[in-house]
Structure formats: C-alpha cells, structure tokens
Amino acid sequence: MSRAEPPAGRARRLRAPLLVALWALLAFEAAGGLVIFFARLAVGTLPGAAAHVFVGVALTAAYAAYQWGHWNRVAPFRARLDYALGLIAAIAMALTQLTGLALAWPWWLARGGHAAAAYAPLLSGAHNVMSMFVLTFAGAHLGAVLQREARARNTPGRG
Numbered sequence: 001m002s003r004a005e006p007p008a009g010r011a012r013r014l015r016a017p018l019l020v021a022l023w024a025l026l027a028f029e030a031a032g033g034l035v036i037f038f039a040r041l042a043v044g045t046l047p048g049a050a051a052h053v054f055v056g057v058a059l060t061a062a063y064a065a066y067q068w069g070h071w072n073r074v075a076p077f078r079a080r081l082d083y084a085l086g087l088i089a090a091i092a093m094a095l096t097q098l099t100g101l102a103l104a105w106p107w108w109l110a111r112g113g114h115a116a117a118a119y120a121p122l123l124s125g126a127h128n129v130m131s132m133f134v135l136t137f138a139g140a141h142l143g144a145v146l147q148r149e150a151r152a153r154n155t156p157g158r159g
Contacts, residue, residue, distance in 0.1 A: 010149065018062065018065060018066050018069075019066060021062055022059070022062045022063060022066050025055055025058055025059040025062055026059060026134075026135075026138075028051075028055050029052065029055055029056055029059055029131075030131070030135055032048050032051060032052040032055070033052065033128075033131055035047060035048060036048060036049060036052060037128060046116075049107060050111070053100075053104045053107055053108075056097070056100045056101070056104065057101075057104075059097070060097045060100075060101065063093060063097065067090060067093075074086075080148070081144045081148075082141060082144035082145045082148055085137055085140045085141040085144050086137075086141040086145075088133070088137045088141075089133075089134060089137035089138040089140075089141045092130050092133035092134045092137055093134050093138070095126070095130045096127060096130040096131045096133075096134050099123055099126050099127035099130060100127055102123055103119055103120075103123060103124060103127055106118055106119060107119075
C-alpha cells in the first residue's frame, strides 16, 4: 500500500451499501427539510412533507443499523476529537430522528383532512436546530477521521 492511498478497509467501508444509502437518505432529508422550512415561512405550505416523513423513517432504520455496526467496530470511546465530534453527531441525529417522528404523528393524523397539522413550535424548532447540528457534526466527524488518518500515514514509521 502506498502512503498516498487510504487503507483498503476504510475505502471499502466508505463504499459500503449501507453507508452509501445512509448518506443518500440524509442528503434527501436535508434538501427536503430546507425546502419545507423555507416554503412554510414564505407561503405557509409544506411541499414534500409525505416524502420527508417516509424517507425520515427509512433514514431512522438505516442509521440505527449503521450505528450499531459502527459502534461495535470503534468502541470503546476514546478522548479524541473524532470521537467527540462523532458522539455529538450521534446525539444530534438521535434527537433529530425522535423529534421528527414526534412531528410525523400530527402530520399522519391530519393527512386525510382539510386542516393542516398542528405542530408544536418548540418541537419543530428543536427538530430544525438538531438537523443543522447533524449536518455540521457528521461532516466534522468524517473530516476529523480522515485528517487523523492522513497524519498517521505521514508519520515516519507508520502507514
């Protein structure tokens, strides 16, 4: 293995179908969430809410499956930047999913009627803020892992 290439295990894990599906679902949810957020403020509608709810449920299942395997591979927790960022991302993701599922309930109940779903403002706000944390800290976690790995490859006697 050359020093410029990432380890084969990491490259394989980054292309794993579950992780690719997780990133695709997260990207869809992020884009859809932004559309819903701005449309709700601008025109008072929630375009794509059904897709956002159903993909959110799929994301919850995919994330739980991924995180189970990921934690079993990297445990125990270590006092390092990549672990701290990953922990923050995992907590934010869990809170985002829980608040999203809680917001899906009034949507589910109102879906066949003519009245809009009544969302609790605090719950909706928490969901929006936590989703921003997920995107920020998941990206930072991945960046910290790749940076740590690059430093290890460039350290004499390692790699």
